[in-house]
Amino acid sequence: MTDTSEVRASSARPSDEMLPFLNNFHDIFTTIGVLILLAGLGAGAGQVMVGLGLDEGEQAWQNALMALIGGIGIFAWLLSALLVGKQRRILPGIVLSAVFGVATMVVLVWGYAQFLIHGVGISEGNFELAGEGAENMEFGRDAVMMVVSQLPASIRVMPIVLGLAFLLPVTAYYVSYRLPFAGGLMGVGVVLTAVMTLLAIDPYTVIVWAPTLNVAAGGALLLGGILFDxxxxxxxxxxxxxxxxxxxxxxxxxxxxxxxxxxxGWTFQDSDFANPESLNLFAAMATDSAESMRLAITALTVIGLFALVSLLINRRALIVSGLVTAGVSIGVIVNASDLGAGAVVAVTLLVLGAVVVLLGAAWNPVRRILLAPIPQAGPLGRIFPPVSAAEG
Incomplete structure (x- = not known):
């Protein structure tokens, strides 16, 4: 994060958000170097694997590959100690934390798989045996629990292992370097691990109620962001x-x-499992149908609510994350007017760009209007920060 002197020396007004992913151009310069360095490490690792001449997929080949991936993860951690720990470089830290998290997760999951194979003696036969009992059963709680009951506990906890394999590395990174991006990933990891734990305990309920759980997961992250703010x-x-x-x-x-x-709806129905292709959102929005129009209107309504919440809490991130979907939704609606493909693209970009520019220009005046009935002191004042007189 930028220190106080940097903030005061900048041209940003008090209402403007400081960039949580960039200090200055030196961050960009350093990140270019980090990316080139990591690309060189990846290319070098590939050459080492070729030079070893091991049979692909065999145990020795896997051991060598995981050692190299783990080595890249360790390198990312050590480089983070210099760039993030000492110099507080944010953008390089985002790259390095992502590399460390992915590399460590891959090694941890592989390590647990090796434990299952060599330590517990799990094989493909265990999965085949578990599925045999439910072959002639329709999808339902009985069928799912029939399969689960035939699996060893070491396999049933696999979802929790996956969640922890994501959560633990990013938590270690955040605790060590206090990088905000890693803190965001840690929040995602907490939610993911919670859902995975529920999946291990009652897989049928989690599968059927997945749409509702997704809303709860997103809501939990949003609430976490509001509490941090x-x-x-x-x-x-x-x-x-x-x-x-x-x-x-x-x-x-x-x-x-x-x-x-x-x-x-709030839960999946049997017909959804019979035709999983129907759940593809982008495919549904790409068709000329009433459902695509309904999805587009719903998406714009949700993004409009995001804009309202963003104005209230003075956060633009919610809007930025939905820009692509907003563009697709506007395109679907415009396409209903039977314009040509080029005209649809032009109108979509014009409308989307105009909305973003107008919202950016009128951000503070609109906030003043929305915040007028909200107390400027106390808990609400901290959740909905007021617009100061110095802000335009």
Whole structure:
């Protein structure tokens, strides 16, 4: 995060959000170097694998590959100690935290798979045996529990292992370097692990109620972002940076979840499992049908609510995350007028761009109107930060 002197030296008005992913151009310069360095490491690792001459897929080949991936993860951690821990470089930290998280997750999941195969003795036969009992049963709780009951406990907890394999590395990174992006990933990891734990306990309920759980997951991230913002209404510390990323990740999850609700309702039905292709949102919005129009209107309504919440809490991240879907939705509506493809693209971009520009220009005046009935002191004042007299 930028320090106070940097903020005061900038041309940003008090209402403007500081960038939670960039300090200055030196961040960009350093990130270019990091990306080139990581690309070189990846290419070098590929050459090492070729030079070893091992049979692809065999145990020795897997061991060598995981050692190289783990080595890249360790390198990302050590480089983070310099660039993020000492120099507080944000954008390079985003790249390095992502590389460390992915590399560590891959190694942890592979390690657990090795434990299942070599330690517990799990094989393909276990899965085949588990599925045999439910072959002639229709999908339902009895069929799902029949399969689950035939699986060893070490396999049934696999969803929890996957969740923790994502959560633990990003948590370690956030605790060590206090990078806001890693804090946002940690929030995603907490929600993911909670859902995965429910999946391990009662897979049938989680599968059937997936649309509702998606809404709950997105809502939890949004609430987390609001709580972090409330601890730093002035947007001056890393807490506000973490809140930005929680909002950023919450928006697409919530938007996709609401669109799923529009398609399926709060729960999945048997017909949804019989025809899973019907659940493809982008395919549904690409068709000339009443459903595509309904989804487009729903998407714009949700994005409009995002805009309202963004204005109230002074956060643009919610809107930014939904711009692509907003563009697709506007395109679907415009396409209903039977314009040519080129005209649809032009009108869509014009409308979307005009809305964003107008919203940006009128951000503070609109906030003043919306916040007029809200107390400027107390808990509400921290959740909905007031517009100061210095803001235009």
């Amino acid at each position: 409330a601890r730093d209404p002035g947007r001056e510390t890393r807490l506000a940076g973490t809140a930005f990323w929680l909002h950023f990740f919450a928006a697409p999850i919530l938007l996709g979840a609401v669109l799923n609700l529009t398609q399926t």
